[in-house]
Amino acid sequence: MTTTNGFPDGFMWGTGASSLQTEGAPPLSDWYAWEEAGRAPRSGAGNGFGVEYASDLSQFADLGLTHHRLSLDWARLEPRQGRHDQEAVEHYRAILTAAREAGVSVWACLHHFDLPGWFADDEGGFRDERARSLHWARHVDWVGETFGDLVHGWKPVNEPVAYSMLGWLTGRIPPGRQDVDAFAEALEAVLLANHEAWRLLRSGDQPTCTIHSLMPVYPVWSEDDDRQAEPARANARMVDDVVWGSWIRALRDGVLAVPGRPEIEVPEMAGSFDLIGFSYYYALGIGPDLSFRPYPTGADVGPLGLAPWAEGLRVCLERLAEELPDRPIVVAECGIGTWTAQDDDDLRCRYLEDCLEITRGAIADGIDVRGFFHWTGVDNYEWNLGYDAAFGLIRRDRTAKPSADVARRWATGT
Template sequence: MWGTAASATQAEGAAPASDWWEWERAGRAPLSGDGNGFTASFAADFALYAGLGLRHHRMSVDWARLEPEEGRHDRAAVARYREIITAAAEAGITPWLCLHHFTLPRWFARLGGFADEDNWRRYWLRHVDFVAESFGDLARGWQPVNEPNYYPRITYGGGPFPPARKDADAFNRVSEGIHLATAEAALALRATGKPVASIYGLSVPVALDDSPKTAVRVGNHLADHWSSWIGLVRDGVLRIRDRPAIDVPHLANVFDLIGFSYYRTTGIREGEIVPYPSGAPLSDMGYAVSADGLRRVLSKLRDDLEGTPLLVAEYGVGTSDDDLRARYLRDGLTVVNTAISEGVDVRGFFHWTGVDNYEWMRGHEVSFGLIGKDRAVRPSAAILKAEAIG
């Protein structure tokens, strides 16, 4: 499966009823505007993807557009998303749908979001059922929640997403909630008969010294980004740091594929994250551009989830240097092909992203696309096209 991935807020702009819209208006983030103009150009974008042989596309259907007020669904928004998903299929693109990519309806956020179990069990699972009913006939696959292992850090771990607080108790409750909510969504969506993949944000930490601070940071990274969800999807046991384990055997093996995003290797020195490997070129996001970390991720997944089908759900680099993007793509594909030759069951490769989009706190400054906002196809796209078509 060769494809691209995008999110609603980044491609369409913030929904007026979302927490991110409010965040922008409070001056906490750059204005997203119309994202990359996808709402007006989706049919042409799908034709570009198909021409590149990238015939799978993951998009998110924005909860805040579908249910701007609690209990009130916007039928025009449903119709618009159905039009977009239908256009994808007509262009020869297999549509995968994501239900949550970082932003929330304000009404749900104000009720506590995923930090409150009663809250998400009532409203989130109702939303999952609504999406399955509204789009299940058109979707060809599901990737329910984007990076649930990363979401707690950017919201309650001092990160820049609303409410942007550093609160250890809320961090743990959101961690439990978002992981369980993701797995429950996967279980419900499998009932549609369509494949369900995860999207965990993965990197393998590399300790660059033996300081106590580094040891703690490495341990927390492995606990938050690996141990929690692996125990959940493999064994039906969720463990969030030092909180009591939660036994949920019905949630073991809920994913047909374990999908993940990869952007960097996490080097840790004196307890701080630093670019690794040293000497590698840096992306516009400040990440060391090296595909060796992808090798590390695939190796750990092979060891921890032996025989499990895998999906590279996001791989890309934010840079204005398209030659660097091309090298990074070649290196990443070499890593994946080597892993396959060694018996790792990799089923697909999705590039982040197709068309340059809104990059959250960096606004419209960073280019992740194979295609510019002017819809000019970059030379690096030829690398994926050759693999996909050849």
């Protein structure tokens, strides 16, 4: 049974955001320390969602975007070990209550790139098995008990591969490492933390959904030097094993296989999560020197330094359906970044139209896609780019862009 616009009844139309990007870095978080050290622009109060949340959520609902993913920031809730901030608890409960009153179903994320300083620095973070199994597990349990009555669903850890890669391989976010072995160890640990969160949260009534950053991976080399071809292909296979294989095999076969680490059998991982969610922004070209390059070659690049390519969304949907058959899929993030100063929303309109047409086509071909979450609702803080990059349907002054009407037309079928 489908609606007139070709999407199934109950299809989830939504937006996604994180607490840090919309409310600023908590003072005792590792990201706040990162800003203090001059490693990223100041986030300040984010895009003002901490004050404007009721009207923002109502505006999303008016567009037909009745699902929203936000994060419950651990560093805001437990800034010091064992001491919860009751004001922060009441603040998040007020946001969740406002969402319910606006008719917006909230999907809660427990970790979106920043951590309490005490956990990241003093306890060793996710890489420390004791910290992960004790402090993280205790936090997940507490969040479930504290907010579960107001949450529609859980998306526990945002993009384990991207988080590990940015933190321990490229060094662009805390802890700022560039160490291949540390990256592999971190990725394994974060995937285990995501599994532990699913294990603890699955007993409730709310559905659980993964969020993995996915992109097609292609070898790229200079056409006038064929000697580069095989190294580029080998590097692309290696990166593909990380981006796709490290977690897909776990969800399919119960084997956690992170390249560079011994395989771990975790039978309970097989079939875990109710929904397979992923974020998509671009395809990735890999050079013979293991450099990350835009793909398609020669395409215009955006603020992230890579080329938005809507057709890659189709590649991801088809591959997921093949790798994890009979598992429902959610496009948990999809959007395009433009330079704020240029305010090029025409590009966003075209890209959104293309991605939604691709999603509709995948559904028509039998791929079980349950939802599409646009990143993001209101322009926000974009990590190392600060406020120079825009991803929103709505500007920070709360004026809607033409792309908001594109989203509305698709979401409502009118």
